[in-house]
Amino acid sequence: MKNTYVIKRIFYSLFVFVVVITLNFFIPRIGVVDPAERYYPPQGNMSEIEYEIIKQVTRKQYGFDVSTWQQYLNYLHGLSKGDLGKSFRPGSPAVIDLIVERLPWTLVLSVSTLLIGLIIGVMFGVVAATKRGRWQDTLLLNASTIMVAIPGFFIALMLSFYLGFELEVFPAYTDSNMVANFDWSLAAIRTVAYNAALPVLSMAVGSIIGHAQGTRNAVIAVTNEDFILTAKAKGLKQNTIRYKHILRNSMLPIVTSLGMSISGLIGGQVVIEQVFNWNGMGTLFLEANNTNDYPLMMGIMLLLSGFTILAILITDLVYVLLDPRVTVGDKR
Amino acid sequence: MKKKLPIHHGMARGIEKRLKNTGLFIKRIWSHKQGKIGLTMVGFLVVVAIFAPYIAPFNPYDVAERTTKGLPPSSKHLLGTTINTGQDIFSMLVYGTRVSLIVGVTSGICIAIVGSILGVAAGYIGGLVDSLVMRIVDIMLVIPTLPLVIVLTNVLGRDYWTIILIFVALGWTGLARTIRSLVLVLKNSNYVKAAELAGASRWHIMIRHILPGTSHLLIMSTALSSAGIMVAEAGLSFLGLGDPTAISWGKMLAEAQRGGALLFGAWWWILTPGIGIFLAVFSFMRLGIVMEEIMNPRMQRSSGVYKVFKNLNSAYVEEVFNSMDDYAKIGVTPAFEHGKGEVTHETGLKA
Numbered sequence: 001m002k003n004t005y006v007i008k009r010i011f012y013s014l015f016v017f018v019v020v021i022t023l024n025f026f027i028p029r030i031g032v033v034d035p036a037e038r039y040y041p042p043q044g045n046m047s048e049i050e051y052e053i054i055k056q057v058t059r060k061q062y063g064f065d066v067s068t069w070q071q072y073l074n075y076l077h078g079l080s081k082g083d084l085g086k087s088f089r090p091g092s093p094a095v096i097d098l099i100v101e102r103l104p105w106t107l108v109l110s111v112s113t114l115l116i117g118l119i120i121g122v123m124f125g126v127v128a129a130t131k132r133g134r135w136q137d138t139l140l141l142n143a144s145t146i147m148v149a150i151p152g153f154f155i156a157l158m159l160s161f162y163l164g165f166e167l168e169v170f171p172a173y174t175d176s177n178m179v180a181n182f183d184w185s186l187a188a189i190r191t192v193a194y195n196a197a198l199p200v201l202s203m204a205v206g207s208i209i210g211h212a213q214g215t216r217n218a219v220i221a222v223t224n225e226d227f228i229l230t231a232k233a234k235g236l237k238q239n240t241i242r243y244k245h246i247l248r249n250s251m252l253p254i255v256t257s258l259g260m261s262i263s264g265l266i267g268g269q270v271v272i273e274q275v276f277n278w279n280g281m282g283t284l285f286l287e288a289n290n291t292n293d294y295p296l297m298m299g300i301m302l303l304l305s306g307f308t309i310l311a312i313l314i315t316d317l318v319y320v321l322l323d324p325r326v327t328v329g330d331k332r
Numbered sequence: 333m334k335k336k337l338p339i340h341h342g343m344a345r346g347i348e349k350r351l352k353n354t355g356l357f358i359k360r361i362w363s364h365k366q367g368k369i370g371l372t373m374v375g376f377l378v379v380v381a382i383f384a385p386y387i388a389p390f391n392p393y394d395v396a397e398r399t400t401k402g403l404p405p406s407s408k409h410l411l412g413t414t415i416n417t418g419q420d421i422f423s424m425l426v427y428g429t430r431v432s433l434i435v436g437v438t439s440g441i442c443i444a445i446v447g448s449i450l451g452v453a454a455g456y457i458g459g460l461v462d463s464l465v466m467r468i469v470d471i472m473l474v475i476p477t478l479p480l481v482i483v484l485t486n487v488l489g490r491d492y493w494t495i496i497l498i499f500v501a502l503g504w505t506g507l508a509r510t511i512r513s514l515v516l517v518l519k520n521s522n523y524v525k526a527a528e529l530a531g532a533s534r535w536h537i538m539i540r541h542i543l544p545g546t547s548h549l550l551i552m553s554t555a556l557s558s559a560g561i562m563v564a565e566a567g568l569s570f571l572g573l574g575d576p577t578a579i580s581w582g583k584m585l586a587e588a589q590r591g592g593a594l595l596f597g598a599w600w601w602i603l604t605p606g607i608g609i610f611l612a613v614f615s616f617m618r619l620g621i622v623m624e625e626i627m628n629p630r631m632q633r634s635s636g637v638y639k640v641f642k643n644l645n646s647a648y649v650e651e652v653f654n655s656m657d658d659y660a661k662i663g664v665t666p667a668f669e670h671g672k673g674e675v676t677h678e679t680g681l682k683a
Contacts, residue, residue, distance in 0.1 A: 016470060016471055016474060019471050020471060020474060020475060023471075023475070027483060027484070027487065028483065028487060030487050030488070145614075145617075146610075146614070148613075148617065149559070149563075149609075149610050149613040149614040149617060150606075150609075150610050150613075151563050151566050151567055151570075151582075151606075151609055152567075153567060153570050153585070154585065154606040154609065154610075157585060157588075157589060157594075157602060157606070158602075158603075158606070160594060161594050161599070161602060164594070165594045165595060165597070166597070172594065266476065268478065270478055270479065270482075270571070271478070271567050271570060271571060274570075274571060275589070285479055285482070286482075286571065289482050289483075289486055289573070292486065297479075297482075297483055297486075298483075300479065301475065301476065301479050301480065301483065304475075304476040304479060305474050305475050305476065308473075308474040308475075308476065309474045312473075312474065
């Protein structure tokens with residue numbers, strides 16, 4: 001039963017991935033088809049024939065000289081070898097190289113935000129759930145009501161205004177030499193941490209409150225279950241119940257939420273990176289958008305979607321492995 | 333045999349009844365403390381948006397009405413002027429209400445329509461329709477929302493009707509999922525079975541019996557997704573990807589950042605649009621939650637039809653919140669998301 005579910009689940013993820021790839025290929029083609037016309041507008045003294053030749057060359061260079069269907073097949077073929085196509089940038093660098101260059105800088109922010117958000121959030125959530133109705137709980141409730149209504153980039157702007165410009169505790173803009181000078185020395189790592197402080201802080205606020213709210217609800221839901229009452233009736237110690245029974249069982253929804261929060265994190269980071277001038281994938285994506293560099297945009301999209309599919313798959317499988325009660329129905 | 337009333341009579345009575353119900357509904361919101369806050373604030377924003385030209389002392393779109401640059405707040409310029417163009421910030425703020433409200437509310441309403449149609453169809457008809465809709469939902473779930481919105485604005489254009497279209501096209505999935513899980517419960521309730529046995533057509537059952545059962549969710553989701561889309565629109569404008577011709581709060585923030593508001597300490601320029609966004613989003617969310625509380629049949633235990641709800645937990649409320657996170661992702665910090673995996677267990681609403 002479980003094995004068939006796991007296999008089914010993996011195949012379903014593959015199916016979703018193929019659809020996403022197809023969408024990725026076709027969406028940019030709704031608008032612009034021809035990189036030649038877009039990138040090389042006719043120069044002043046150029047004759048019709050010369051321009052035609054230049055267009056032909058450009059099309060060939062980017063693989064646009066064949067039918068759309070053939071292009072799609074070529075795209076799939078390239079993907080199977082890990083090739084995401086060539087960027088429209090001058091010198092047509094491979095998309096995958098551009099992404100790999102920026103990926104670590106994005107991950108620095110997302111991973112630290114995730115860890116901070118998860119650790120502090122879960123602790124806060126457990127406290128709020130155990131002190132239900134007291135000030136800790138009220139604080140969490142009010143904070144989450146207010147936080148949902150504040151855009152993350154506004155928090156980021158405020159932080160860079162007060163901590164960056166007014167108090168000058170942390171840099172309001174990322175040091176542009178940080179990436180170039182990075183050499184794994186302690187000083188370089190410290191510089192990165194110093195520069196990353198504000199972006200991480202502005203993302204962590206929402207993350208902490210989100211995880212705290214989720215943990216609180218999960219813990220309260222478990223607390224209301226019958227087996228907790230049984231444990232109490234058996235005369236178990238308060239702490240044994242709290243840590244061995246309640247917390248352990250409420251970890252499951254938290255694990256599930258983790259998978260989803262990873263993808264949201266990377267997506268939402270686009271704006272935050274922009275505020276602090278952080279040279280990550282978000283900035284790369286916006287650069288690509290501003291220059292209509294579709295292969296690059298679609299490469300990033302594909303990578304992010306792939307991450308999400310993988311994260312959801314893993315959390316689902318972990319869920320099945322961890323929780324023997326999960327009914328594995330194919331009806332969702 | 334039923335006595336037939338003249339049509340006009342029936343219609344007049346229907347309208348009268350509806351007006352009375354609407355009045356009652358507003359009264360009930362008003363009697364709720366949070367509802368009073370939400371309703372007042374939403375009403376205030378609507379008035380500001382409609383009468384923007386009369387409220388704003390200057391027309392921010394008019395180049396001729398630009399004055400000295402970088403003035404701090406004074407009696408002439410309530411919130412000062414911008415550093416780069418010398419526009420009156422208070423007027424910009426007032427005009428910005430229009431963009432936020434139009435984009436937010438229109439998208440919210442359209443999402444409710446699309447989401448309810450697809451959700452009810454998927455839940456009630458089942459079979460191929462169901463799997464088709466749910467597969468689309470699954471696929472939309474894994475594509476990162478903000479990058480997709482950016483790609484689509486790049487391809488389709490950036491005027492705000494296109495932006496609304498894109499938000500609706502991407503935003504209905506969460507609501508459709510929620511509605512579907514509710515419909516699966518309603519479908520097995522006795523009154524729907526009775527209607528089926530009485531020979532009612534599928535169409536009739538979906539519109540007259542199932543759809544009304546989801547109305548509390550629809551109303552709430554309209555308000556919540558409006559709020560979420562206001563945040564998203566602000567985020568998009570902040571990136572410089574909103575409607576280039578419109579003055580919106582997000583764009584004001586972006587201009588403030590680029591125009592050196594941070595550097596010169598021009599707090600009036602950077603703080604006010606943020607507060608505007610916060611107030612709009614906050615009031616719509618309050619109103620949405622209060623309306624759900626009032627309309628939620630679980631609260632009206634006496635009305636027999638809705639007894640089915642008694643067994644349900646607050647899973648819908650949570651799910652609608654989660655679907656809101658989808659939009660919120662765009663503008664807001666990556667928010668926590670409750671499990672959206674394949675496993676049915678977390679919804680608590682088994683088929």
